[in-house]
Amino acid sequence: MSLEIQIRKNIGARDDGAVTVNLAGSLDTLTAPDLERQLAPVLSGPVKDMIFDLADLKFISSAGLRVFASTRKTLREHHGQASFVHMQPQIQEVFEIIRSLPGVAIFKDEAEMDRYLAARQQSHAE
């Protein structure tokens, strides 16, 4: 199973400093390096928040978790954050087993995420 990666900059009311990354397929020992390569130029830019939409992610292994961990570390250095939305139950279970990304924001849907990002923007503005 391959991994489809779509990276798009969020423009509009939600959060101009955010990037959404849609992942579909399998994030594993073969595909994780590709995700890392595609994220590298984005992470070297002004991005603060990165939202991973995992609605179509069917499989993940520790190779994929490592990419998320290194992304989170980079974003934290920029006072940003990685968030995860639409996580499938089997993917969420892997996160829970590892407790790999303590403190990351995990949302069940976009409405919940929007409320969170709006509150976050407001706190930055104050």
Place this chain on the structure above:
Amino acid sequence: MTLELHATPEEVMRAVEAFQEFVRVQQIPERTAFGLALALEECGSNVVKYALGGIAQQKFKVSFGCRHDEIFIELRDPGPEFDPTAWNGSSSGAESEEAIGGWGIQLVRRYMDEIRYERRGKENILRLSKQLKPEGGEFQKAQSKQS
């Protein structure tokens, strides 16, 4: 079924995909099948990276099947002796390099019922198994080592 594989990530995923097809035919529940495939991916990746040093010409073997009410996966490699069941790193969830390095074995332990390691001649043999029971509940982890 036994597959002979080169030491590359592509070959690890070839084994995982063959295994996923096997569990689909066997009508293994989706959640169980996911954990088994994940365990195979983690152990296969470790063989490629550490036991065989990512040297693509090196080969290892993966076997899997069902026996009675058990599904098993066996990996055999000719690398240096290494017993992954003896790994006792941090499980705190912290993002230290040590903890991250141990995520794979933590996942394998969580999803499998039994992990057996044996050094036989010049081969590492890792056998993973999981009981298949209708109730599908969690089982006591029984890790053991044969030397």
